[in-house]
Structures are given as C-alpha cells and as structure tokens.
Amino acid sequence: MRTLKRIVSLFFISCFLLFSIVGCGSKQDTESSNGKDDSTAKKDETIELRFSWWGGEARHEGTLAAIDAYMKENPNIKIEAEYSGWDGYYQKLVTQLAGQTAPDIIQINYNWLYDLRRQGKFFTDPRDLQDIIDISGFSQASLDAISVDGELQGLPTGLNAVGMIYNKEFFKKNDIPEDIDYWNWDNLIEVGKRVHEADPNQYLLNEFPNSLTSLVDMYLEQQDKEIIKGDFTLGVNVDELTEAYEYVQKLFDNGVIAPFEITALFQDKTEQFPKWLNGEIGMFMQVASVVPALSNNFEVGVVRVPLKEGAKSSGVSINATNIFAVNDNGKHKEEAAKFINWMLNHEEGINVLKDVRGVQSTENGRKILLDAGIVNPVISQTIDIASKYPGETSNEAELNSELKKIKYQYIEMLGYGELSPSEAASEMLEVLEEKIKELQADN
Amino acid sequence: MKQKYKKRRMKDYVGLLYISPFIIGFLIFQLYPFISSIIYSFTDFTMIKKPDFVGFSNYINMFTKDRDFWNSVKVTFKYVLMAVPMKLIFALFIAMVLNMKLKSINFFRTIYYLPSILGGSVAVAVMWRFLFMYDGLVNNFLGVFNIPPISWLGNPDISLYTIGLLAVWQFGSSMVLFLAGLKQIPENLYEASAIDGASKVKQFFVITLPMLTPIILFNMVMQTISAFQEFTGAFVITNGGPMKSTYLYGMMLYDNAFVHFKMGYASAQSWILFFIIVTITAILLKSSKRWAYYEDGGDF
Numbered sequence: 001m002r003t004l005k006r007i008v009s010l011f012f013i014s015c016f017l018l019f020s021i022v023g024c025g026s027k028q029d030t031e032s033s034n035g036k037d038d039s040t041a042k043k044d045e046t047i048e049l050r051f052s053w054w055g056g057e058a059r060h061e062g063t064l065a066a067i068d069a070y071m072k073e074n075p076n077i078k079i080e081a082e083y084s085g086w087d088g089y090y091q092k093l094v095t096q097l098a099g100q101t102a103p104d105i106i107q108i109n110y111n112w113l114y115d116l117r118r119q120g121k122f123f124t125d126p127r128d129l130q131d132i133i134d135i136s137g138f139s140q141a142s143l144d145a146i147s148v149d150g151e152l153q154g155l156p157t158g159l160n161a162v163g164m165i166y167n168k169e170f171f172k173k174n175d176i177p178e179d180i181d182y183w184n185w186d187n188l189i190e191v192g193k194r195v196h197e198a199d200p201n202q203y204l205l206n207e208f209p210n211s212l213t214s215l216v217d218m219y220l221e222q223q224d225k226e227i228i229k230g231d232f233t234l235g236v237n238v239d240e241l242t243e244a245y246e247y248v249q250k251l252f253d254n255g256v257i258a259p260f261e262i263t264a265l266f267q268d269k270t271e272q273f274p275k276w277l278n279g280e281i282g283m284f285m286q287v288a289s290v291v292p293a294l295s296n297n298f299e300v301g302v303v304r305v306p307l308k309e310g311a312k313s314s315g316v317s318i319n320a321t322n323i324f325a326v327n328d329n330g331k332h333k334e335e336a337a338k339f340i341n342w343m344l345n346h347e348e349g350i351n352v353l354k355d356v357r358g359v360q361s362t363e364n365g366r367k368i369l370l371d372a373g374i375v376n377p378v379i380s381q382t383i384d385i386a387s388k389y390p391g392e393t394s395n396e397a398e399l400n401s402e403l404k405k406i407k408y409q410y411i412e413m414l415g416y417g418e419l420s421p422s423e424a425a426s427e428m429l430e431v432l433e434e435k436i437k438e439l440q441a442d443n
Numbered sequence: 444m445k446q447k448y449k450k451r452r453m454k455d456y457v458g459l460l461y462i463s464p465f466i467i468g469f470l471i472f473q474l475y476p477f478i479s480s481i482i483y484s485f486t487d488f489t490m491i492k493k494p495d496f497v498g499f500s501n502y503i504n505m506f507t508k509d510r511d512f513w514n515s516v517k518v519t520f521k522y523v524l525m526a527v528p529m530k531l532i533f534a535l536f537i538a539m540v541l542n543m544k545l546k547s548i549n550f551f552r553t554i555y556y557l558p559s560i561l562g563g564s565v566a567v568a569v570m571w572r573f574l575f576m577y578d579g580l581v582n583n584f585l586g587v588f589n590i591p592p593i594s595w596l597g598n599p600d601i602s603l604y605t606i607g608l609l610a611v612w613q614f615g616s617s618m619v620l621f622l623a624g625l626k627q628i629p630e631n632l633y634e635a636s637a638i639d640g641a642s643k644v645k646q647f648f649v650i651t652l653p654m655l656t657p658i659i660l661f662n663m664v665m666q667t668i669s670a671f672q673e674f675t676g677a678f679v680i681t682n683g684g685p686m687k688s689t690y691l692y693g694m695m696l697y698d699n700a701f702v703h704f705k706m707g708y709a710s711a712q713s714w715i716l717f718f719i720i721v722t723i724t725a726i727l728l729k730s731s732k733r734w735a736y737y738e739d740g741g742d743f
Contacts, residue, residue, distance in 0.1 A: 090702075091701040091702070094490065094701060094704070095490070095701070097491065098490035098491050115704070119489055119490075119491040119492055120491045120492060209684075259597075260597060260685060261577070261597035261598055261685070262577040262594065262597055263597075264597055264684055265572060265576055265577075265596050265597060265681065266576075267682075274576065274577075274578045275578070278578075401702060402703055409686075409687070412684065412685065412686045413686055416599060416685060416686055418599075418686060431510075438508075442487075
C-alpha cells in the first residue's frame with residue numbers, strides 16, 4: 001500500500017515538475033520569437049497563421065477551400081481556421097483582443113469599427129503594408145466607409161446592400177408584380193392589406209425588430225431626415241418621428257407586417273424562420289449576402305426598397321459585407337497580409353472563394369467571377385439596384401451600440417402595442433438625448 | 444522527534460500536491476477574478492483601455508440613471524419567485540412517486556434524472572425555442588384539442604414563465620436529495636399514524652413535510668442562488684426579449700460587459716447581485732429556525 005502511495009505521489013510530482021518546466025519553456029520561446037519579424041524567418045520554417053470568420057455553411061466551405069488552396073501553394077504556411085456562426089462571434093473577438101490572443105487574420109463587421117477603434121488600435125492599416133497588399137482595385141468610397149478618422153481598418157471582402165428579397169411563388173400566387181421599381185410606401189400598405197385579407201396566415205412583409213428599426217431610418221432618410229446626426233445631435237422633432245411611427249403602426253394594424261409575437265424569436269436566425277420557409281411571408285428587407293441561405297426551399301428575387309416619390313436618397317447604402325483585418329498585435333503581419341491579398345486580388349483566390357462574401361469589391365474581382373458565371377444573380381442584382389438608388393453611409397452615431405439599443409427598444413414597444421406612436425416618439429427622443437449627453441461626458 | 448516532524452511535513456505537502464489542481468484553479472479562476480472585480484467596480488475599465496478610478500459613480504449611476512437596472516432586478520425577482528417554488532414542488536412530487544416500491548424503480552429514477560444532465564446546455568435551450576415557438580410542437584399539440592396557439596415566447600407576459608419551465612425541467616438534483624430525505628423518514632411514524640386513522644394527505648402534511656424541512660431548506664437555498672444567476676435560457680432562447688421581459692440580471696451584466704465594453708460598470712453590477720444573493724440566503728437561513736425541524740435539535 002505504502003509503495004503504491006509513493007509511486008502515485010511520485011507520478012504527480014513528476015507531472016507537476018514537467019508541467020512547470022514546459023510552462024517556462026514555452027514562455028521563453030514566445031519571448032525570443034517576439035523580437036524577430038517574419039522577414040528574418042527562414043524560408044523552410046513553418047509559419048502558423050490563425051484566421052477567424054463567421055458565416056453560414058456556404059461561406060465555411062468556400063473559405064476552407066481557399067485556405068487549402070493557399071497552403072498547397074505555400075507549403076511553409078499553415079493556416080488554422082477558427083469559424084463559427086454569427087452568435088457570440090463579436091463577444092469572443094472582443095475578449096481575444098483584450099487578452100491579446102486574437103487571430104492573425106480577423107473577419108470583422110463594419111458596424112463594430114467605431115466602437116472598437118475608440119478602445120484602442122487593433123488592426124493594421126493596409127496602407128502600411130502596401131507593398132504586400134494591393135489596394136488600388138478598391139474604390140475610394142468603399143475604403144472611406146471602413147476608415148475611422150482616416151485610418152483604414154481593413155479591406156472590404158465584398159459589397160453588400162439591403163434589398164427587398166421576395167419569394168417568387170408567393171408573388172405569383174398573390175398576383176403581385178415582380179417589377180423592380182414597383183414599391184412605394186402607399187402601395188406597400190394596399191397590397192399588404194389585400195394579401196393578408198386573402199389568407200390571414202400570410203403576410204406581405206416581415207421585419208424583425210432590428211430590421212424594422214432600419215426601415216424607419218430609411219423612411220426618414222427619404223425625407224432628408226435622420227434620427228441622430230453624425231455630430232451626435234438629434235435630427236428629427238417629435239412630430240416627424242411620430243409620423244414615421246404612425247406609418248409603422250399602420251403596417252401592423254393592416255396585417256401588412258407579421259406581428260413580433262410570431263417573428264421576433266427568429267431575429268438573426270432567418271434561415272430557421274418557419275413562416276418564411278413555409279412560404280407564408282412575401283418579402284423582407286435583407287442584406288444580399290444572406291440570399292443563398294434564404295433560397296433553399298424556393299426561388300427568390302429582389303426588388304427595390306419602397307421609395308417616396310422625389311426622394312433624394314433611398315436610404316440604402318452599399319457596405320462592405322465584412323472586412324478582413326490584420327491583427328496589429330499579430331506575430332506574422334506580413335504573411336497575414338499576403339494571404340488577404342491572395343484572397344481578394346489573385347485570380348485563383350477569387351475563384352475559390354466565389355461569392356461567399358457577396359459580390360467582390362474590386363472591379364477586377366467582379367469581372368473574374370462574372371466571366372466564370374459564379375455570381376449569384378440575386379446578389380449582384382441587389383447591388384445594382386442599390387447603386388442605382390444610393391443612400392448615405394452610416395455615421396458613427398448611428399453605429400453606436402448603446403444608441404442603437406434605444407432605438408430598438410422603442411420599436412419593440414411600438415410593435416407590441418405597449419406605446420402609441422406619439423408616446424414612443426417623444427419618450428425615445430428624451431432618452432436618446434439623455435444617453436447622448438452621457439456618452440459625451442464619458443469622452 | 445525531528446525525524447517524525449519532518450515526515451509529517453512531507454506528508455502535508457503530498458496532500459497539498461494532490462489537491463493542487465483544484466487550488467490552482469480556484470486561485471486563478473475564482474479568487475483572482477473575485478478580488479479584481481471589486482477593484483474594477485470602482486473604475487471605468489473597458490477590458491482594453493487602461494482603467495481610471497471613478498469612485499462610486501458606477502454604483503450611483505446604476506441606482507439613479509440606469510433604466511435597465513431596475514427592470515432587470517424586477518424580472519429576476521419574478522423569475523426566482525416563480526422558478527424556485529415550481530421546481531421544488533415538482534421535484535418533491537416526482538421524488539414521492541419514485542419512492543414507491545415498484546418493479547424496476549431504479550430504471551425510472553435514472554430516466555427522470557436525465558433532463559438534469561442535459562439541462563443547462565445550449566442545445567437544450569435551442570430545442571426549447573423550437574418546442575415553444577409559434578408554429579412549434581407544443582402549439583401543434585394544443586391544436587389537436589382545438590386550443591388556439593399561444594405565443595409562448597413572443598408574448599411579454601408569458602415568456603418569462605416559459606423560460607422558467609426550462610429550469611423546472613432540470614429538477615433532477617433536488618429530486619435526488621428529496622428522495623434520500625424520504626428514505627430517512629422512519630416507517631414507524633407512518634404506521635403509528637395510520638393506526639390512529641390519519642389519511643394519506645394528513646400523513647403528508649404532518650409527517651413527510653415536517654421531516655423533510657432540512658432538505659427543503661437546503662434545496663431552496665441552492666436553487667435560489669442558481670436562479671439569481673440564470674443566464675443560458677434567456678440568452679439563447681429569447682435574448683432578453685420580447686421587450687426586456689426576460690432580460691434577467693445575468694443578461695444585463697453580459698450585455699454591459701461584452702456588448703457595450705463597460706466592464707467596470709458590469710463588475711459593480713455583479714457585486715450588487717452578490718449582495719442580493721447573500722442577503723436573501725441569510726434571510727432564508729435565519730428564518731429556517733422557525734420552520735426547519737431537526738431531529739437532533741440541529742444548530743446552525
């Protein structure tokens with residue numbers, strides 16, 4: 001018994017010692033490699049890169065194929081893929097950035113840029129790596145849209161815009177014209193009412209609370225107004241906002257839009273949304289990049305968003321689908337940049353990635369995909385429509401997470417019938433003003 | 444003498460070494476965050492920027508300015524007051540059923556414990572969403588009896604109860620404790636009372652329940668503590684909605700920390716939660732002197 005005890009304790013002690021030695025050893029290792037750059041690394045040395053992104057099945061497959069192809073071409077590079085769905089990706093990334101354990105190549109979303117940049121500099125400006133990444137193919141506007149105070153945060157992986165994505169069968173069944181320029185705010189209600197009256201289970205329109213918030217922004221922008229202006233001041237008065245909310249109320253009252261009670265649970269999970277899958281929803285405002293996920297059961301098409309006659313701006317902006325950024329704390333920034341350049345600028349990279357991140361953002365990239373015939377026609381059509389009817393890009397105030405939360409909250413209360421349009425409008429403007437003051441005091 | 448002393452010292456070290464994985468884990472993952480969160484609660488820490496001390500302003504803002512705070516406190520209390528009693532009653536009920544002398548009773552005990560093993564996982568929460576969604580299985584089932592569909596998760600007045608059901612469903616650990624408690628009640632008490640003509644119902648209230656009070660107390664304390672910290676269900680199923688009706692304290696904490704980067708503020712909120720839990724637990728323990736019965740006159 002005693003010997004057994006001794007053997008066991010000896011085992012634990014040796015494990016412990018081994019553990020601590022290994023621990024020290026690896027620490028030394030990182031210290032020494034921190035000093036040198038990849039330029040001094042030997043050719044035959046394997047460089048490990050980590051690459052994280054979120055997406056659906058199609059994007060995972062395409063990106064993994066791209067990684068394989070790149071590794072075959074560059075045997076000294078080993079790329080570790082860290083991919084997931086949308087849920088929780090941002091939270092994980094923030095934690096990694098804080099702990100300095102973020103991957104070398106990171107897919108980020110345009111609406112995080114300001115929030116993140118206000119916390120610190122995490123991403124290398126691609127212009128600092130210009131001899132590796134060719135940025136000449138990107139339009140100035142698309143780069144400006146993802147710059148914070150003139151500092152470019154990464155490169156757009158593709159172009160994305162919202163459009164009204166519709167179920168073709170549903171439109172045929174209900175005699176709705178598939179004309180791209182058909183919709184305005186009045187006939188939206190007329191047709192929606194008719195469709196719902198014909199069959200109470202079906203709704204012309206579905207908007208989740210978050211997309212309905214954008215729809216209100218769009219409605220106001222077509223009247224040359226915005227709730228919060230770029231300089232963090234309010235851009236609407238109570239009457240103007242009440243009018244917009246009254247319109248939303250009409251959408252609900254007439255059965256144009258499916259009630260939140262049924263739909264809100266599937267926000268951000270559109271591909272699981274039963275009412276859409278069953279063909280009981282006519283259309284909804286979605287970004288082009290999700291089209292492949294929505295068209296599993298039936299054919300979809302795209303039409304322009306409802307437009308007020310004579311509006312200067314449609315309220316639709318063309319954004320980066322997402323952004324490839326180089327981790328500023330990464331060990332192998334140049335190798336990371338090379339891989340990004342390969343994916344966005346090289347013919348082979350573009351051909352492997354296809355349209356898993358929307359339409360390519362460079363002219364050259366679009367041409368390659370078009371020639372090969374692999375762009376999803378609905379996606380490219382959405383971008384075409386958005387370029388024909390442009391709107392303004394989102395400003396910092398619109399992307400602020402706390403202000404966004406407030407707008408969201410009031411749309412919810414309006415949708416659930418908790419507040420009337422005028423109550424919601426006046427209360428929200430008050431709360432927004434309060435929050436803006438608080439934000440400015442913090443800075 | 445010295446030799447012996449040395450030997451004992453050696454033995455102590457070996458003991459410590461055995462439990463070192465736990466101690467190291469405790470120090471790094473529990474004690475350190477615990478202490479550092481006190482410090483952070485007085486700063487404007489954002490996880491990334493260097494924290495500056497802001498005195499008590501996090502605490503003051505929480506009580507005076509934050510609209511979400513009071514809502515979440517209210518929702519959380521409502522949740523605890525609903526989920527804990529429901530869970531205990533259900534667990535006791537099942538324990539009494541499983542205490543019967545039936546053939547293959549052990550098989551049933553295992554089966555009924557299963558939900559608790561699956562319980563808190565994200566996968567089950569996702570399943571819950573599909574069961575209780577508008578076109579989900581539960582409503583389909585009700586439809587068979589011509590009951591109109593209920594918006595279990597979409598209706599702000601009902602959603603919190605639906606989330607609470609997920610907690611009730613994980614009654615297993617309380618049930619096992621109740622079962623053990625039931626087994627310890629001496630058979631002769633029942634026999635004696637039966638001779639005196641007590642009905643089954645009467646027996647339950649005058650024998651079973653009083654004899655179980657220590658276990659009820661233990662279960663109540665444990666379940667209350669965990670209910671105050673509930674997060675997974677609300678996060679995965681409803682994400683706090685609709686209209687913040689399921690915006691539990693844990694969710695608010697998470698949002699402040701990981702969505703709005705207000706780590707210092709979130710630390711302060713977690714300390715308030717800690718104090719709420721400590722106070723409620725203390726009240727429960729204190730009150731138990733009046734209602735928990737210990738055969739040996741037990742003392743706290």
